[in-house]
Amino acid sequence: MLAKRIIPCLDVRDGRVVKGVQFRNHEDVGDILELAMRYRDEGADELVFYDITASVDDRTVSPEWISLISSEIDIPFCVAGGIDSVEAAGARLSAGADKISVNSPALARPELIDELVAAFGTQCIVVGIDSFEDAQNGKSVYRVKSHTGDPDKMRETGREMIPWAKEVIERGCGEIVLNCMNQDGVRQGYDIPQLAALRENCPVPLIASGGAGAVSHFKDVFEQANVDGALAASVFHKSIIAIPDLKQSLKDSGIEIRL
């Protein structure tokens, strides 16, 4: 059986791992390689590195640190942040990243997804979606935001989450990471209704992001939203949840987990 994935997310800014609350007020939580090796040793199934300043500052992730991670780490990892061309993606994959994830540049120019898929194949192209729940005429709407790395540069896209997800799947992306912004960093649990709504429309692997604060949140999101993986940052960086304990507990409750 395919195991559900536990994915620590390392937000990278200026070569350090940082973490904000609802995408704001970033604090330093450690060295990239040190944290990556710690998570590998603890049994993380995959790692995601988001260079959260890349899109807003119009610069790209350094392939050098990707090589460093790749030489030390024997689990898969995905690199995100400011990848806006086949060349930028190719440089990161050649440096040793297994997958690349695009977000703001794909919103600015959706054909980017088709180009990346044509060049590297569906299997290594991930699309990250930052979704903010808003009320409109008493109904909730999931609005897609871009440039979320800096609150001053964050933009409305005029897009809604599910139609955008359907479009990126149609364009060939191999996996979606849904960041539910209302939950990000506040540790009150994943947004199960939103993730379950996307799951029904998502034939590619789906990764939940935003809101993990307790072991039960992971159990809930796997059981109730049937996601393929759960991404979290602060609970791991701050050792609120230890990955070996989390994985054992999930396995004990009957969820397919690699120990």
Next chain:
Amino acid sequence: MSLVIIDTGCANLSSVKFAFERLGAKPEISDDFGVIRGAARLVLPGVGAAPYAMNNIKEKNLLEIIRTARQPLMGICLGMQLLFDTLEEGGEVIDGLGLIPGHVGTLDTKDLPSPHMGWNQLHPLADTSLLAGIETGDYAYFVHSYGAPLSQYTLAACNYGSPFTAVARKDNVMGCQFHPERSSKVGAQILKNFLELEL
């Protein structure tokens, strides 16, 4: 003993190189005819689209040297799929290297998400040196949408919607559908077995 990673122009060459370096080997990445011919062991990595990789192999004039290799040759992921007779990609069927009989088709995942992405369990079917130390249920990291059906050349199976070949071997030619370079201790064990394998 020289280990050469064949440069197919695909993107995951350095991860494969790093994985062998972690085992103390000194792999060389090359598309040079003489270097490949003189290697003690060959690795054929690959990610992405099959037609692109096959075209690269042809354009680099490496088709014959790979087809006639006598040393242990391991294909990884797409590199493994290229070892078979024919491959499907986007509705087309192209010729592979023809080193292992069989056809690589679209993986029938039933109602499960596709691509097959993540850690899935190996089921060794044969007691073989390549899989020494690998137990039924050990996890390896897979990322693919196509696969080879089970056959007499299957050394280990995996199941995702339907069963498919996770590890294949015919004579000196072998392949892993998963990424051993990204499969933690299980992957490292298989790469180590490959380095120690005697024909």
